[in-house]
Amino acid sequence: MTAFLVIIVIILFGISVWQMNRIFQLAKAKPTVHSEIASDKDNNTHGYLMMAFLAFIYILAILCFWYWAETLLPESGSEHGAKIDTLMLVSMILIFVAGIITQWLLHYFAFIYRGNKVKRATFYADNDKLEFIWTIIPVVVLAGLIIYGLFTWTDIMNVDKDDDPLIVELYAQQFNWKARYGGNDNTLGEANVRLIEGINQLGVDPADPNGQDDKIVTELHLPVGRKVLFKMRSQDVLHSAYMPHFRAQMNCVPGMITQFALTPTITTEEMRLNDHIVQKVNHINELRSSKSEALVAAGNEPLEPYVFDYLLLCNKICGISHYNMQMKIIVESEVDYKAWLAEQPTLAEQLSK
Numbered sequence: 001m002t003a004f005l006v007i008i009v010i011i012l013f014g015i016s017v018w019q020m021n022r023i024f025q026l027a028k029a030k031p032t033v034h035s036e037i038a039s040d041k042d043n044n045t046h047g048y049l050m051m052a053f054l055a056f057i058y059i060l061a062i063l064c065f066w067y068w069a070e071t072l073l074p075e076s077g078s079e080h081g082a083k084i085d086t087l088m089l090v091s092m093i094l095i096f097v098a099g100i101i102t103q104w105l106l107h108y109f110a111f112i113y114r115g116n117k118v119k120r121a122t123f124y125a126d127n128d129k130l131e132f133i134w135t136i137i138p139v140v141v142l143a144g145l146i147i148y149g150l151f152t153w154t155d156i157m158n159v160d161k162d163d164d165p166l167i168v169e170l171y172a173q174q175f176n177w178k179a180r181y182g183g184n185d186n187t188l189g190e191a192n193v194r195l196i197e198g199i200n201q202l203g204v205d206p207a208d209p210n211g212q213d214d215k216i217v218t219e220l221h222l223p224v225g226r227k228v229l230f231k232m233r234s235q236d237v238l239h240s241a242y243m244p245h246f247r248a249q250m251n252c253v254p255g256m257i258t259q260f261a262l263t264p265t266i267t268t269e270e271m272r273l274n275d276h277i278v279q280k281v282n283h284i285n286e287l288r289s290s291k292s293e294a295l296v297a298a299g300n301e302p303l304e305p306y307v308f309d310y311l312l313l314c315n316k317i318c319g320i321s322h323y324n325m326q327m328k329i330i331v332e333s334e335v336d337y338k339a340w341l342a343e344q345p346t347l348a349e350q351l352s353k
C-alpha cells in the first residue's frame with residue numbers, strides 16, 4: 001500500500017512539474033493577436049444581437065397578450081372589485097410605458113455606442129438638469145400612484161357599521177374551509193381552538209348564547225347586493241382566503257381574527273351567462289370532451305361537463321393538499337339565500353344530536 005502511494009506521489013509530482021513548465025513556456029511566448037480583446041467585428045455582432053434581443057422581448061410581450069389575455073379574470077363580481085381593476089390597469093399601463101421606453105434606451109444606447117477602434121468615449125461627468133428630470137418624473141408618478149393606491153385601500157378596507165353587514169366566519173383548516181353564519185342575531189358566538197371537541201370542530205363556546213343559533217356549513221351562500229363581513233380564523237397554519245372573482249384576499253392567521261368586507265353584485269346564474277365565462281367554460285369542456293373520449297375508449301366513465309362557480313381558494317402554500325383547499329360560493333337572490341339558510345341546522349341542533 002505504501003509503495004503504491006509513493007508511486008502515486010511521484011507520478012503527481014511529475015505531472016505538476018510538466019504543467020508548470022508549460023505555464024512558463026506560455027508566459028514567455030508573445031502572441032501577436034489578442035483573442036480576448038473584442039474586434040470591431042465582435043462589437044458589431046454584439047450590437048446587432050442587442051437590437052435583436054430588444055425585438056425579441058417586444059414580440060414576446062405582444063404574443064403573451066395575444067395568446068393569454070383570455071385567461072385573465074372576468075369582470076369583477078363584487079362592488080369594490082371595479083376599483084381594484086382600475087388601479088391595476090393604471091399601474092400596468094404606467095409600468096408598460098416606462099418599461100417600453102427604458103428597454104428601448106438601454107438596448108439602443110448599447111447598440112449605437114458599441115465598441116469601435118476609431119471612436120473614443122467622451123468624458124462627461126454629470127448633468128444636473130438631466131438628473132433632476134429623471135429623478136422628479138418617477139417621484140411624481142410613484143407618489144401619485146401610491147396616494148391613489150392608499151385611497152383605494154382605505155376605501156375598500158374600512159367597514160361602515162351602519163351598512164349592517166352579514167357576518168360570516170371563514171374557518172381555515174388543513175385542508176378545507178368551513179363557514180359559520182351568525183344565525184338570527186347575526187352575531188357569532190365566541191370560539192376558541194381549545195374548545196374543539198367531537199362535532200364542534202370550530203371550537204364554538206357552547207356556553208355563549210350568541211353561538212347557539214350559529215350555522216356551520218361547507219358551501220358558502222351569499223345574498224346578492226348585501227355587504228358581507230368575513231371574519232377569518234385559522235386552526236393550524238397560515239392560510240389565505242382568496243376569492244379571485246370578487247378581487248378579495250386576506251390572510252388567515254392562527255390565534256387572531258382578520259376581516260374583509262365585500263358586496264357581491266352578480267349572482268352565480270348571471271355570471272354563468274357572462275360572455276367571457278361562457279367562452280372559458282366552452283374551452284374547458286372542449287378539452288374535457290377529448291379527454292373523456294380517451295377515458296370511454298379505455299372503458300372508464302366520461303368526465304362531467306364543467307360548470308362555472310365562484311370559489312374560495314387558499315392562496316398560501318399551507319401543505320401537501322393546499323391546491324385542493326377550496327369551497328364553492330353561490331351568490332343568489334335574498335329569497336333563495338334565506339330559503340337555503342333556513343334548511344341548515346343550528347349549532348345547538350347539531351350538538352344535541
Ligand SMILES: [Cu+2]
Nearest residue numbers: 239314318325
Ligand atoms: Cu391553506
